[in-house]
Amino acid sequence: MSAPHRVTVIGSGLIGASAALALRREGVEVRLTDRDPARLAEAVERGAGIRLAPLLPPADVVLLAVPPAVVAPALADAQRRGLGHVYSDVAGVKTEIIAEADGLGCDLSAFVPGHPFGGGETSGPARARADLFENRIWALCPSAGTRPEAVGAVRRTAELTGAIPYVLGAEAHDRAAALVSHVPHLVSSALAALLTEADPVALRLAGRGLRDVTRIAAGDPDLWAQIVVRNARPTADLLDDLAAEFRRTADDLRGGRSATNITALLARGRQGTARLSDV
Amino acid sequence: MSAPHRVTVIGSGLIGASAALALRREGVEVRLTDRDPARLAEAVERGAGIRLAPLLPPADVVLLAVPPAVVAPALADAQRRGLGHVYSDVAGVKTEIIAEADGLGCDLSAFVPGHPFGGGETSGPARARADLFENRIWALCPSAGTRPEAVGAVRRTAELTGAIPYVLGAEAHDRAAALVSHVPHLVSSALAALLTEADPVALRLAGRGLRDVTRIAAGDPDLWAQIVVRNARPTADLLDDLAAEFRRTADDLRGGRSATNITALLARGRQGTARLSDV
Numbered sequence: 352m353s354a355p356h357r358v359t360v361i362g363s364g365l366i367g368a369s370a371a372l373a374l375r376r377e378g379v380e381v382r383l384t385d386r387d388p389a390r391l392a393e394a395v396e397r398g399a400g401i402r403l404a405p406l407l408p409p410a411d412v413v414l415l416a417v418p419p420a421v422v423a424p425a426l427a428d429a430q431r432r433g434l435g436h437v438y439s440d441v442a443g444v445k446t447e448i449i450a451e452a453d454g455l456g457c458d459l460s461a462f463v464p465g466h467p468f469g470g471g472e473t474s475g476p477a478r479a480r481a482d483l484f485e486n487r488i489w490a491l492c493p494s495a496g497t498r499p500e501a502v503g504a505v506r507r508t509a510e511l512t513g514a515i516p517y518v519l520g521a522e523a524h525d526r527a528a529a530l531v532s533h534v535p536h537l538v539s540s541a542l543a544a545l546l547t548e549a550d551p552v553a554l555r556l557a558g559r560g561l562r563d564v565t566r567i568a569a570g571d572p573d574l575w576a577q578i579v580v581r582n583a584r585p586t587a588d589l590l591d592d593l594a595a596e597f598r599r600t601a602d603d604l605r606g607g608r609s610a611t612n613i614t615a616l617l618a619r620g621r622q623g624t625a626r627l628s629d630v
Numbered sequence: 631m632s633a634p635h636r637v638t639v640i641g642s643g644l645i646g647a648s649a650a651l652a653l654r655r656e657g658v659e660v661r662l663t664d665r666d667p668a669r670l671a672e673a674v675e676r677g678a679g680i681r682l683a684p685l686l687p688p689a690d691v692v693l694l695a696v697p698p699a700v701v702a703p704a705l706a707d708a709q710r711r712g713l714g715h716v717y718s719d720v721a722g723v724k725t726e727i728i729a730e731a732d733g734l735g736c737d738l739s740a741f742v743p744g745h746p747f748g749g750g751e752t753s754g755p756a757r758a759r760a761d762l763f764e765n766r767i768w769a770l771c772p773s774a775g776t777r778p779e780a781v782g783a784v785r786r787t788a789e790l791t792g793a794i795p796y797v798l799g800a801e802a803h804d805r806a807a808a809l810v811s812h813v814p815h816l817v818s819s820a821l822a823a824l825l826t827e828a829d830p831v832a833l834r835l836a837g838r839g840l841r842d843v844t845r846i847a848a849g850d851p852d853l854w855a856q857i858v859v860r861n862a863r864p865t866a867d868l869l870d871d872l873a874a875e876f877r878r879t880a881d882d883l884r885g886g887r888s889a890t891n892i893t894a895l896l897a898r899g900r901q902g903t904a905r906l907s908d909v
Contacts, residue, residue, distance in 0.1 A: 468837045488835055519831060527832035530824060535843045537892075538821055540899025541875045542814055545868065547902045552798060553806035556767055557906055558747045560846040564814045567839040569903045572896035576889040587880035589824065594880070596820045597873040601866035610855040613816075617851035620819025623826045624848045627836055 354507045355411035356380060359403055359434055361425055363387075363394035366441050366467065367416030368479035371399035373512035376481050382410065394476040403434075410435040412508050419444060419577040423451035430458055437501040439465040439508070443528060445492045445521035447581040460498045463505040464521060466490040466528070467514055474571055482513060489514035492521040529585035536567055536575055537590065543568035633786045634690035635659060638682055638713055640704055642666075642673035645720050645746065646695030647758035650678035652791035655760050661689065673755040682713075689714040691787045698723060698856040702730035709737055716780040718744040718787070722807060724771045724800035726860035739777045742784040743800060745769040745807070746793055753850055761792060768793035771800040808864035815846055815854055816869065822847035 358374050360367045363385040371381045371394065381400030385391035395402060413435035417425050419442040426438055438461055442448055445464045453459060469487040489509035493502045502518070509516040519527075543565040546554065579586050596616065603612050637653050639646045642664040650660045650673065660679030664670035674681060692714035696704050698721040705717055717740055721727055724743045732738060748766040768788035772781045781797070788795040798806075822844040825833065858865050875895065882891050 468835055487837070490835065517834065523829075523831060524835075527829065527835045530828055530832050531836040531840045534824075535821055535840050537876075537879060537895070538817055539839075539843050540896050541872055541879075542817055543900070543902030543906070544875075544895060544898035545809060545813075545871065545902065546905055547898050549809055549902075549905070550802075550806065552802060553809050554905060555796065556747055556769065556803075556806045557810040558766070560818075561810045561814050562906060563842045563845050564818050565899070565903050565906060566842050568896075568899035570896075570900070572893050572900055575896050576893040579892060580883065580889045583883040587883040590876040590880040590883075592824065593820055594873040594876040596823075597816075597869040597876070600816060600820075601869040601873070604859065604862040604866040604869075610859045613858060614851050614855040616816070616823060617819050617847075617849075617854050619823035619826050620844070620847035621822070621849070621851055623822030623824065623828075624844050626825055626828070626833060627822070627841060627844060 354379075354511060355504055357382070357408070357410040358508060359384070359410040359413045360400065360416055361385075361413065361429060362416035363391050363399065363476050364416060365474045365476065365478050365483075367414065368394040368397065368399045368476035369481065369483035370414060370416065370441075370467070370512050372397070372479055372481035373484060374508070375400060377511045379511060382407065390476055394479070397476060397479065399476065399479065409433055411437065412504050413438045414508070415440040418442075418574055419448060419581055422448050423455050423457065426452050426457050426462060427455040430461070437461050437463065437504045439463045439491075439505045441465060441467055443532060443578045444581040445524050449492075449494055449521055459494050460496050461501050462494075463497055463501050464492045464494075465505060465509065466492070466524065467509070467512075468532075474574075484509075484512040484514035487514050488517045490524050491516055491518045492524050493518065494521070525582050526585045529582055529589055533579050533582055533586045534589045534593070536570065537579065537586070538593065539565050540568040633658075633790060634783055636661070636687070636689040637787060638663070638689040638692045639679065639695055640664075640692065640708060641695035642670050642678065642755050643695060644753045644755065644757050644762075646693065647673040647676065647678045647755035648760065648762035649693060649695065649720075649746070649791050651676070651758055651760035652763060653787070654679060656790045658790060661686065669755055673758070676755060676758065678755065678758065688712055690716065691783050692717045693787070694719040697721075697853055698727060698860055701727050702734050702736065705731050705736050705741060706734040709740070716740050716742065716783045718742045718770075718784045720744060720746055722811060722857045723860040724803050728771075728773055728800055738773050739775050740780050741773075742776055742780050743771045743773075744784060744788065745771070745803065746788070746791075747811075753853075763788075763791040763793035766793050767796045769803050770795055770797045771803050772797065773800070804861050805864045808861050808868055812858050812861055812865045813868045813872070815849065816858065816865070817872065818844050818847040
């Protein structure tokens with residue numbers, strides 16, 4: 352599969368502008384657009400590409416770097432306008448977005464749902480970096496009907512950003528994302544939310560550990576809400592598991608001194624982090 | 631209050647050996663001991679002090695850098711042997727340990743319960759560093775009967791390590807520690823524990839965010855169990871709050887698309903992290 356020559360990036364936020372910068376670095380012709388003219392101007396100013404103009408030939412790949420809630424309508428619109436041969440997106444959840452796109456009559460044979468991992472708590476084109484995806488996994492979740500050439504084109508596009516493409520089913524992606532991303536985000540947020548009413552004395556005692564655990568809670572609430580409501584079942588199931596674990600632990604603590612269950616939980620936690628560092 | 635000239639450190643693990651190294655750097659005469667001869671030898675080898683020998687004059691301050699479960703018995707033993715004029719410890723929980731010491735007939739007028747924040751997930755004298763406490767809070771929780779000169783001596787000892795002494799009541803300490811340390815640790819562990827049975831595919835998708843949230847779960851399970859069972863009520867109450875929050879969120883997710891509550895939780899989380907970075 353030959354590398355894409357022309358890529359159109361719809362949405363010039365952190366992810367879109369970073370992908371655009373990375374592709375420009377590799378000599379790809381990049382056209383940009385954004386519903387916010389100031390954000391588009393900033394991305395163009397930063398050298399991420401030129402403005403998308405009417406009557407240009409279709410791009411090899413159109414990357415929809417827009418919030419999860421608008422991926423499906425943006426795809427429908429872009430396909431209606433014939434903006435490209437192949438389409439992909441960057442949303443953190445896949446199954447539901449594919450269903451939404453299908454519901455809007457999109458051509459799924461040319462749509463390769465994608466999700467570059469990484470990005471962190473920041474947003475906006477000002478924070479964009481050509482190396483944002485360097486050595487990060489970029490998940491690709493083609494449906495049964497997606498054309499293989501379309502998958503190949505998006506795979507090459509991801510590779511050009513320095514990312515490692517990883518093809519898996521949309522449902523497997525969403526279950527995994529609930530575990531490694533969506534639930535950790537909600538957990539971090541719930542813990543950080545306790546701090547809103549904390550005594551200033553307590554905050555003085557906070558160390559690096561608490562800062563680590565709550566760092567990702569700084570992410571955009573609207574964006575994350577859009578993601579988790581689209582991955583409701585896997586996320587809810589894991590939250591229930593954690594709620595049950597917390598309630599058991601609270602009961603054990605109140606019940607007296609036997610630390611057996613608590614030590615076992617902490618030991619399983621240590622095993623889990625060890626697995627993570629083995630990857 | 632003049633600075634302590636002689637300090638005896640009981641327990642030559644990460645915290646004890648780091649405090650010893652910091653005090654040696656300031657010219658304090660440090661004697662060390664440990665129930666594990668190999669650990670003691672390593673701490674001595676690293677220059678953290680000389681071995682505690684019989685028939686030496688009492689130290690100005692005896693620092694009990696032993697696990698929470700053995701602080702009270704170690705204090706009773708040290709006081710019976712007349713090892714020092716003033717005693718302190720480094721355990722992450724205070725009220726219960728004071729009660730245990732009282733129950734063993736310790737002289738609480740010479741005991742200044744302490745807790746240096748910091749240390750992280752590592753342990754052992756090999757990781758000890760003279761700057762471990764640099765600019766970290768070192769909480770001191772004297773009881774009503776603690777002699778002011780004893781508090782002064784321990785305060786100066788903490789200052790000599792580069793830490794910032796911070797005097798507060800034991801109950802206030804424990805409530806704060808549940809919020810900023812014990813519950814975050816359990817939450818991190820519970821999340822990391824989910825990874826023990828995770829599909830390898832999911833682990834491949836794990837990024838920096840999950841690593842941040844689960845980092846502290848690498849801590850010593852026995853040590854942390856000793857801490858949290860001694861701070862049962864404040865820890866259990868917060869775990870219940872979180873369990874209720876998770877259950878509400880899971881119900882909202884299953885109930886359909888209204889993201890209002892979830893967005894509100896995420897927004898409160900962002901406020902909480904902002905408070906933390908303002909400290």
